[in-house]
Amino acid sequence: MSQTMRGVVFLEPKKLELRELPIPQIGPDDLLVKVRLATTCGTDLKTYNRGHHEIPKGFVFGHELVGDVVDVGKNVNDFKSGMRVVPHNSAPCGKCYFCKHGQGNLCESIIFNFGAYGEYIRIPGPIVDINTFMIPESCTYEDVALLEPLSTVVHGQRLLKLEQGESAALIGTGPIGLLHLQMVLNGGASNVIAVDISDTRLKVAKELGATHTINARDVDAVEAIKDLTHGLGTDVSIESTGTVAGWQSSLKAARKGGRVLWFGGLKPDDRIDLEVHHIHYNEITIFNTHHSAPLDVHIAFELLTNGRMNTKSLISMEMPLEKVEEALLKMAAGEVVKVAIRPDLS
Ligand SMILES: [Zn+2]
Ligand SMILES: [Zn+2]
Known part of the structure; x- marks a missing residue:
């Protein structure tokens, strides 16, 4: 595997750049996932237009993805290389006042993950533990790609x-x-x-x-x-x-x-x-309503994997990494619902 990858970096509002970057290093509790498909989202569009308090500048952009595990940290038992997975983009701490009240979406130490618009992404340990799912054989990547928004x-x-x-x-x-x-x-x-x-x-x-x-x-x-x-x-x-x-x-x-x-x-x-x-x-x-708690993510996964949601109709077209900006502008113009960004198209 080469040591670098392509990823779309958020520099500042209305400024994205496709760059050659190091493949993320993983820690003992993390996964390295090869992104197969990442979807554009209204939050991405908002961030593109005006920045976002949770998204630091200079990070690889995007947060909705599905992909294949290509490396696992030494403490990870539930996932193996080759598995197809859908990770949520956040995980609550499980310990604070809000988590203990079943309101993990309001967690004071919630961690968010970015980097869906890249060839590889690191999934941090807490997300691996709580909010990452193996895609059943009966499902395509597209079937479950909308876990986060759902x-x-x-x-x-x-x-x-x-x-x-x-x-x-x-x-x-x-x-x-x-x-x-x-x-x-x-x-x-x-x-x-x-x-x-x-x-x-x-x-x-x-x-x-x-x-x-x-x-x-x-x-x-x-x-x-x-x-x-x-x-x-x-x-x-x-x-x-x-x-x-x-x-x-x-x-x-x-x-x-x-x-x-x-x-x-x-x-x-x-x-x-x-x-x-x-x-x-x-x-x-x-x-x-703001974001989702682990129970919501679990319910969303069940709905998607049991065919209770039509996600195909929401993915209007596919585009390569080079066209993330164009995809977001098409969304803004109402020409598409969502665009699937596929690194392997470029
Ligand atoms: Zn989203
Ligand atoms: Zn918490």
Whole structure:
């Protein structure tokens, strides 16, 4: 094996560079994984545009991947070279106040891993221990590649507690919105209304089973949602745009007594005007959700490996490492849902 690899380095917002880098060294508890496929994600796009508090500059970019184990640390017993694996991108400490309350997603010492847009990646011991899974023979890499985003969606869904027959508005049908869409359909939602500004994404939403699709560029989305729900609004409304407008629309889309899930994080200095009178007197419940705990990751793995999620429809195309930037711009333009970056294509 050569001692260097190609990897896409995050230098600063809007500046990525494909570089020749040393293959990561592993410690006694780590794995070295050859990346077979890495997927682009809304978080990558946000980081590309504005940086991210968790991602140091100069690191290899990307966090969603599947691959093959090529080296194992001497303390690792559960994995062997040659195994196909899907690692999550984080692991909580298991010891802090939040971990002990089953809220590993809020862990004070959570570690994150980056480097999916490279030929090889080191998977740190804590992630190997808690959040790395062997891919069953019956599954392709594509089947399980969305473990990380699905785990965060599962986390939000567990807060929302959808009931059979409820109606749902999906504000934003990017990769996350389309996973939420499938979760509410699997959970027995009746009227499922998908809202976006990209016809490409709305077409996928329709194919996946959305009852109605609304392009918010053409009509007032909240009015359209009310028209489709006897003037009431939906039982649940799920925001996956990460925009102030999306947060406000999701609040207005929910019926009296309804539940709102704010999924897409805003910028640190963003503020929104809250109609507190409307929220209070109409008993609107708002949930906020961030990342995922080990239980969510486990549930996501079960859903993916049992064929309960359509992930193929979310991967619009494949591109080599050279084109990570182009892939992110295509995502931003709404031309694709997700792009699979495959190092072996270049
Ligand atoms: Zn992601
Ligand atoms: Zn912790």
